[in-house]
Amino acid sequence: MHGSEERIYSSQLPKSLGKEVTLKGWVLRKRDLGGIRFILIRDKDGVFQATAVKKKSSPEVFEAVDSISPESVVKVTGEAKAMDQAPGGVEVIPSGIEVISVAESPLPLDVTEKVRADIDTRLDNRVIDLRRLGTRSLFKLRSQMLKYIRTFFDQEGFTEINTPNIIASASEGGTELFPIAYFEREAFLAQSPQLYKEELVPIFEKVWEITPIFRAESHNTTRHLNESMSIDIECAFASCQDVMGYAERLLKTVVDNILRNDGPLLEDIGAKVKPITLPLPVLTYADAIDIAGKRGVDIEWGEDLGSVAARRIGQEMKRPYFIVDWPDEIKPFYIQPKGDKLSHGFDMMWKHLELASGGQRVHDRNLLEKRLENRGLNPHDFEYHLQAYKYGMPPHSGWAIGVERLLMVLTGKKNIREVCLFPRDRLRLVP
């Protein structure tokens, strides 16, 4: 069962009792015991109780209480008194209740979470869905998670970069891009800051960015969004192993911080988060297809792991893990090859979900040009990118972690739309 709304108290509740106070919030629910009316009122932090008593409260207050609809915004003025049964041990005896903003009835969604609603109804009414304790707390956790991530980068000596979302050409290949009418020209929305972050490595050495990314993939799945957010890093003089270290330490730092600070939010969400022990186990790609094979899913060497194989492998691994030594041919052109057939690329997995993808990059310009050509890409389209390789490009490695993927696995949500305030998919552009 999820956390109960009454468990967390409004920070508006006064420290000392017996005084006249004014508190504001949203009507969560009312209870009518004849001569007594209880109203539970919610604000961003928690709840407080106003208690109208026939003998003490004016008829106007009683009338106001009776006519207020749920989710209306009210201002309650009155004396704060001790009351063991009330949230925080305090109730306000209203001398005045002002309705600041009336909410229509009925609400399009039950906000007390007693009635389950399907995801589309919830998303169509997202601003109401967000009044529900579980949804609201999930996005507070998102805010906290992003803070922990940024603090980690700061403490590790990284510099924040902000790269453009509008790009001139669909140069990176692969995933489809959304075209934009940019004045007289065609431009595109960036699918990743990959090339820009690499170009900045010779200057800042260790860079990070949390940025929107846009992918025009036309399939609707529960693991993909067409607009999402990406956590990106890139580090000079770092090997694949070095940045795997950053990835697993970041994961541990986020989990440690959440467990330390955000227990009540996890309870509200109904999420169970287990501590992370480092180092994470490392499978080679060959190990991974072996495991899949033993569990009945045959992957030919060189093929990508499909979602069915990934599920089998995830069942074998009891905690997050890495897959390394991927075949070169299924990794992007900018990943450094390893020997004849392998690559210095890696994925960080959580069960069957890819949390991070990264690796050591090609830093030699000639090799990069050759690899572009081998993939059917035109080096001339990469003129500006290749310039950075002419004037002292160090060896470097990096990765990208999806914000929504990370929040999905931390909160145990099965549909990525749950962890994005206003998701964008093939069919959904509103609200």
Added chain:
Amino acid sequence: MHGSEERIYSSQLPKSLGKEVTLKGWVLRKRDLGGIRFILIRDKDGVFQATAVKKKSSPEVFEAVDSISPESVVKVTGEAKAMDQAPGGVEVIPSGIEVISVAESPLPLDVTEKVRADIDTRLDNRVIDLRRLGTRSLFKLRSQMLKYIRTFFDQEGFTEINTPNIIASASEGGTELFPIAYFEREAFLAQSPQLYKEELVPIFEKVWEITPIFRAESHNTTRHLNESMSIDIECAFASCQDVMGYAERLLKTVVDNILRNDGPLLEDIGAKVKPITLPLPVLTYADAIDIAGKRGVDIEWGEDLGSVAARRIGQEMKRPYFIVDWPDEIKPFYIQPKGDKLSHGFDMMWKHLELASGGQRVHDRNLLEKRLENRGLNPHDFEYHLQAYKYGMPPHSGWAIGVERLLMVLTGKKNIREVCLFPRDRLRLVP
């Protein structure tokens, strides 16, 4: 004169001397004194010196030193020795120099900043321009500034939100939007998170976001970009004055932090930042047009302040200031009117530049619909937005501050393109 490159030392320099060390970096410059060769090498933090001495260093090392081009990436191995004249009082006597990545010569830009380059040449070669101390330090300051801003919001109890950049309709009116081909449909890039942040106020009460914004304004100026970043807040139960308080306290916090922590970066950039004293002076719109009039620029009541008038007013005010009590008709539909003709909108100005724009918002649904109609907008296009107003919308206020505008005024840069890594304007889509 800007800060000197040698002033800041590499953090790779060892604490104890006499040991063999390995340091990596980019060749900044070399000096040939016959039997001695000095190489100054740069990394992300600062510089260190390698000194090859004919009697002590091998011919291979000497050859390597002589052949290395500026901006090449090198690995220097050798003994660290005390040397008063060297940066940090340490020099490395190389027993080996490995060239990890050769830089072509000549560089397309002089990176020692002795030769001035025009902004277009610099932006065409941005990854080389960023090797220049002043440019590099400016973007380190940007990273610091963003950190201070986020810490401020966290300490003030705000929740971070992430709103979509792809929106369904060009509903907000006003500024032109960039159209996107979103599968079979047309969509647009968001020009601001205005409506979304207001919709989230009933849930989180105090929200912030730092997000890209996209404006298809076709005029090229030194104060506008077509893609930029916006710092947005919105607060429940807050008046215009309350959020002006947040704006000026944020400005002061950023300036205080920069003065406390980032003196060397300011010196590198050649920027002088003065402390901020609060409260900032407040002009009414009527005061402002009065000042402009006395300085020879007549503005009719109800007209917007043009850039010429703003310059005159900026000359009169010696420090950042607010302008309040704007005519309602030149403020957006979502700004709360004040009496018959005025509005609860404000601008925060730095000289002639608008740093922040905000105000109290309309929270009454009927008034909002009426205002939409009065501006020639169709309330049906705002169906999802208006839904949030049906179910308990509190009074609220907020603002937006441009990241680049703020960094411009802090660093004294005259062209907004200087403070954006890869700016986008009418003509520029690359790099």
